[in-house]
Amino acid sequence: KAGVTQTPRYLIKTRGQQVTLSCSPISGHRSVSWYQQTPGQGLQFLFEYFSETQRNKGNFPGRFSGRQFSNSRSEMNVSTLELGDSALYLCASSYMDRAETEAFFGQGTRLTVV
Amino acid sequence: AQKVTQAQTEISVVEKEDVTLDCVYETRDTTYYLFWYKQPPSGELVFLIRRNSFDEQNEISGRYSWNFQKSTSSFNFTITASQVVDSAVYFCALSEVFYNNNDMRFGAGTRLTVKP
Numbered sequence: 754k755a756g757v758t759q760t761p762r763y764l765i766k767t768r769g770q771q772v773t774l775s776c777s778p779i780s781g782h783r784s785v786s787w788y789q790q791t792p793g794q795g796l797q798f799l800f801e802y803f804s805e806t807q808r809n810k811g812n813f814p815g816r817f818s819g820r821q822f823s824n825s826r827s828e829m830n831v832s833t834l835e836l837g838d839s840a841l842y843l844c845a846s847s848y849m850d851r852a853e854t855e856a857f858f859g860q861g862t863r864l865t866v867v
Numbered sequence: 868a869q870k871v872t873q874a875q876t877e878i879s880v881v882e883k884e885d886v887t888l889d890c891v892y893e894t895r896d897t898t899y900y901l902f903w904y905k906q907p908p909s910g911e912l913v914f915l916i917r918r919n920s921f922d923e924q925n926e927i928s929g930r931y932s933w934n935f936q937k938s939t940s941s942f943n944f945t946i947t948a949s950q951v952v953d954s955a956v957y958f959c960a961l962s963e964v965f966y967n968n969n970d971m972r973f974g975a976g977t978r979l980t981v982k983p
Contacts, residue, residue: 786971796958796973809970841910856971858904858912
């Protein structure tokens with residue numbers, strides 16, 4: 754069974770640009786969550802999608818957005834990039850959206866903003 | 868609000884030593900789930916265990932064991948006879964059922980280094 758796939762693995766962008774990251778969940782999983790990991794703030798929840806609907810959102814500015822497609826694949830977008838957006842962005846997929854569901858993580862996309 | 872504290876930032880042990888990683892949590896929910904994840908240098912978080920708030924039985928899986936104590940709001944993780952391959956960052960996480968979501972709140976992580 755294929756795991757969670759995130760593309761691209763590495764990305765370098767310039768301040769002010771926008772970026773789109775992609776996540777393909779495990780087949781059959783309908784929930785996709787996104788996390789930002791930085792040395793200073795640790796792992797922080799961005800948002801969660803279930804069946805194409807955003808179910809929950811973390812405390813991030815509106816520059817961070819996402820969506821989920823009918824095949825459960827998800828994308829997150831960050832507009833007007835700032836240096837502080839440099840981070841490892843992790844995607845996790847789950848079979849259901851309930852709190853007790855085990856989440857499987859991808860290897861992440863490392864975004865560097867220069 | 869939900870909160871997870873991993874007070875140990877870094878731990879270094881020599882191979883074959885036992886090591887315990889501490890996790891203390893705060894929650895206002897009566898039903899919740901606790902998790903441990905391992906993050907090797909490759910980056911992905913690897914699921915180790917899930918425990919619900921009604922199940923305080925300790926669990927052992929090979930060299931890994933977990934001690935859940937609701938009375939002290941702790942969910943500690945012990946690695947017995949550590950190996951170099953155990954070197955990684957370990958995260959404890961909490962999900963509250965009341966909110967019925969996957970908003971797992973992670974601790975800051977403990978970086979474990981096992982030296983040969």
